[in-house]
Amino acid sequence: MTAATNQTTVVQPLRPWRPTFSQQFARFVTVVLVVAAAAVVVLVSPLAGLAGIALVAIPLQMAVSVARSSRHGSVAARNDVATSLIWSAFLVLLVPWMSIIFTVVRRGYQAISVNFFTDDMRITAPDADLASGGIAHAIVGTLIMVAIASIVSVPLGILSGIYITEIRGRFTKVVRFIVQAMSGVPSIVAGLFIYSTLVLYNKSYSGLAGALALAVLMVPTVARTSEEVLKLVPEDLRFAGYALGSSQASNVFRIVLPTVRSGLVTSGILGVARVAGETAPLLMTAQVFLATKGNPLDGPLGSLPVVIFSFFQNGADNAVTRAWGASMVLMILITFLFALARAVSADRRRSRR
Amino acid sequence: MFSESPLEGAEITASGVGSTMREVETGRDSRNLLPSGASGLETIGAHAWFGKHHAIEDVSLRFPKSSVTGLIGPSGCGKSTFLRLLNRMHEFIPGTAFAGQVLLDGRDIYAPEVNATEIRLKVGMVFQKPNPFPSMSIADNVLAGLRLARIKTADKYMLLEDCLVRAGLWKEVKDRLKASAGSLSGGQQQRLCIARALAVKPEVLLMDEPCSALDPGSTLRVEETIVQLSEAMTIIIVTHNMQQAARVSDYCAFFLSEGGPGRVVEAGLTSTIFTNPVDPRTADYVQGRFG
Numbered sequence: 001m002t003a004a005t006n007q008t009t010v011v012q013p014l015r016p017w018r019p020t021f022s023q024q025f026a027r028f029v030t031v032v033l034v035v036a037a038a039a040v041v042v043l044v045s046p047l048a049g050l051a052g053i054a055l056v057a058i059p060l061q062m063a064v065s066v067a068r069s070s071r072h073g074s075v076a077a078r079n080d081v082a083t084s085l086i087w088s089a090f091l092v093l094l095v096p097w098m099s100i101i102f103t104v105v106r107r108g109y110q111a112i113s114v115n116f117f118t119d120d121m122r123i124t125a126p127d128a129d130l131a132s133g134g135i136a137h138a139i140v141g142t143l144i145m146v147a148i149a150s151i152v153s154v155p156l157g158i159l160s161g162i163y164i165t166e167i168r169g170r171f172t173k174v175v176r177f178i179v180q181a182m183s184g185v186p187s188i189v190a191g192l193f194i195y196s197t198l199v200l201y202n203k204s205y206s207g208l209a210g211a212l213a214l215a216v217l218m219v220p221t222v223a224r225t226s227e228e229v230l231k232l233v234p235e236d237l238r239f240a241g242y243a244l245g246s247s248q249a250s251n252v253f254r255i256v257l258p259t260v261r262s263g264l265v266t267s268g269i270l271g272v273a274r275v276a277g278e279t280a281p282l283l284m285t286a287q288v289f290l291a292t293k294g295n296p297l298d299g300p301l302g303s304l305p306v307v308i309f310s311f312f313q314n315g316a317d318n319a320v321t322r323a324w325g326a327s328m329v330l331m332i333l334i335t336f337l338f339a340l341a342r343a344v345s346a347d348r349r350r351s352r353r
Numbered sequence: 354m355f356s357e358s359p360l361e362g363a364e365i366t367a368s369g370v371g372s373t374m375r376e377v378e379t380g381r382d383s384r385n386l387l388p389s390g391a392s393g394l395e396t397i398g399a400h401a402w403f404g405k406h407h408a409i410e411d412v413s414l415r416f417p418k419s420s421v422t423g424l425i426g427p428s429g430c431g432k433s434t435f436l437r438l439l440n441r442m443h444e445f446i447p448g449t450a451f452a453g454q455v456l457l458d459g460r461d462i463y464a465p466e467v468n469a470t471e472i473r474l475k476v477g478m479v480f481q482k483p484n485p486f487p488s489m490s491i492a493d494n495v496l497a498g499l500r501l502a503r504i505k506t507a508d509k510y511m512l513l514e515d516c517l518v519r520a521g522l523w524k525e526v527k528d529r530l531k532a533s534a535g536s537l538s539g540g541q542q543q544r545l546c547i548a549r550a551l552a553v554k555p556e557v558l559l560m561d562e563p564c565s566a567l568d569p570g571s572t573l574r575v576e577e578t579i580v581q582l583s584e585a586m587t588i589i590i591v592t593h594n595m596q597q598a599a600r601v602s603d604y605c606a607f608f609l610s611e612g613g614p615g616r617v618v619e620a621g622l623t624s625t626i627f628t629n630p631v632d633p634r635t636a637d638y639v640q641g642r643f644g
Contacts, residue, residue: 244502254497
C-alpha cells in the first residue's frame with residue numbers, strides 16, 4: 001500500500017446490494033418479451049383474452065427466471081420462483097381492483113357536478129337531467145348513521161376486546177364465542193332485528209334505527225380486531241405497570257391502550273369499512289328519504305347505499321349514471337374517512353408533549 | 354439477618370431444624386452482623402407452586418434495610434420465582450400458589466386486608482429484559498409510576514432529573530427527554546427502567562438479572578447505581594454473574610433445586626459465601642465447578 005496522499009478523497013455512499021440499471025432494464029425487457037410471447041401463443045391457440053395471456057405468461061416468466069438464476073444455484077432459483085409467484089399474485093389481484101375503480105369512475109363521472117353534492121332528490125325525479133338534483137341527503141345520512149354506529153360500537157368493541165385479553169374473566173370464552181358468532185350474522189338479519197324491535201316499537205323508521213343496525217354489524221368486527229391487536233401487547237409491559245403499583249384500570253387505560261393506539265384506530269376503520277356500504281339493514285330501518293335532514297330521530301333517513309340501490313332500480317339512463325356517481329362518492333368518502341382516522345391517530349402520537 | 358429456619362417467628366435466635374441450619378451447626382453465624390428487628394423485608398417458610406409443580410420450598414430469609422442481597426444459583430432453581438413472591442407479582446401467573454409469610458416492616462404482605470398494588474409501590478422491580486413503555490417519551494416513562502398510581506408530586510422536573518441521575522442516565526438523555534423511549538439503546542433502556550422504578554420511591558428494589566442484556570459499560574454503571582441506591586433502600590438482585598454478586602452484594606443466598614423444589618442451601622455475608630462457604634455445593638457453585 002502506498003502512503004495516503006495529501007488529497008482528501010471523498011468517499012461516495014454506495015448501495016452495492018441494489019440491482020444496477022442495466023440489470024433492471026434486462027429484467028424489464030424479459031418481462032415484456034415473455035408477455036409478448038404469451039400474446040402470440042394466445043393468438044394461435046384456443047386461449048383468449050387477458051386471462052389467457054396471464055395463464056401462459058406466468059409459468060413462462062417463472063421458467064425464464066429459473067433458467068436465468070439457476071447458474072447462481074438452486075436457492076437463487078427457488079427464490080426467483082417465489083418472487084415471480086408473488087408478483088403474479090399481486091398483478092392478478094390488482095386487475096379486478098383497478099377494474100372496479102375504473103368502471104365506477106368511467107360510468108359515474110358524468111353525474112359529478114356541484115349540485116350533485118349540494119342538492120337532494122326532493123323535487124328531482126331520478127331520471128331527470130343530471131344538472132339538477134343530487135345526493136347531499138344521502139351523504140349527510142350516511143355520515144350521521146356511520147358516526148352514530150361508530151360511537152356506539154367502537155367503545156363496545158374495544159371494551160369486549162379488553163375483557164377477553166385483559167380481564168380474562170369467567171365469561172371470556174363465552175364472550176369470544178358470541179363475538180365470533182355475531183360476525184357471521186348476515187346483515188339483513190341485523191336489519192330485521194332492529195326492525196322487529198326499535199322500528200315496530202316506535203312505529204317509525206329512523207336514522208337512529210339504521211345506525212343501530214349498522215352498530216350490530218360493527219361491534220363484532222371491532223371486537224375481534226381489537227382483541228387481536230391487544231394480544232400483541234407484550235406481557236412485559238403489563239408486568240412493568242403492575243410493578244409500579246398500578247391498578248388494572250390504570251394499566252389498561254394508560255399503558256396497554258396507548259401502546260396499540262394505531263391498531264385500535266385500524267379496528268375502528270375496519271368496522272366502518274364493514275358497514276358503510278351496507279344496504280339491506282338500512283332498507284328495513286332507515287328506509288328511503290329524499291330530502292336533506294340532520295335529525296336521526298325524525299323518521300326515515302336517506303343513505304348512500306340505499307340511494308345507489310334505488311337509482312339502479314329505476315333503470316333509466318340518468319338514474320343509473322346517478323347510481324354510479326353515488327358509488328364513486330361512497331368510495332371516495334370511505335377513503336377520506338380512513339385517511340382522516342390515520343392522520344388523527346398519527347398526529348396525536350407525535351404531539352404528545 | 355439471614356436464617357433458613359423453617360420455623361415461623363420473626364426473631365430467629367433459636368436454632369432451626371434440618372439441614373438448612375448449617376450456619377448454626379458449624380457455629381459460623383453471620384446473623385450477629387446483621388441488624389435484627391422488624392424493619393426491612395423478611396420471608397418465613399415461603400413456598401411457591403406452579404400448578405402441581407413445587408417450585409420453591411421453605412425459604413426463610415431476612416433482608417436488612419440499606420443492604421444489597423444477591424440471589425445466586427443455577428437456572429431453574431426458583432430465584433426469580435422467589436423474587437416475584439416479594440412484591441406479589443407471582444400471582445399474575447395462572448395456576449400459581451403460595452404458602453408462608455412475607456413480612457415488609459413486620460407486616461404480612463399476603464394478609465387478606467393488604468392491597469397488592471400498595472405493596473408493589475413499596476417494593477419496586479426491574480426486569481431481566483428492558484421494558485420501557487413504547488408509547489411514552491423518556492420523561493413520561495420515568496414519571497409513569499406517578500401517573501399510574503396517581504401520586505402527586507410538587508416538582509416533577511426535580512424528581513425526573515434526580516431519578517435519571519441516580520440511574521446513571523441523565524447525561525445521555527437530558528437533551529432529548531421528549532424523545533421516544535424506543536430510541537434508546539438496550540443498556541440505556543434498562544437504566545431508564547431503573548429510573549422509572551426509583552420515581553415512586555420504593556423501600557425495596559427487586560432486580561431480576563438486570564444486567565443480563567447489557568454491555569460491560571452499562572453493567573458497570575448499573576452496578577455503581579445499585580451500590581449508591583443501597584444507601585437508602587433494600588436491594589435484592591438475582592444474578593448469574595458471580596463477579597457481579599461479589600462486587601455489589603453485602604449478603605448472598607445460594608438457591609439450588611437438585612431435581613425437587615428450589616431451596617436455599619446457604620445464605621450469609623457475601624465475603625463468607627465466596628471465600629469460606631459452609632456447604633461444599635456452595636463452594637462448587639461460586640467457584641464455577643457446576644451450574
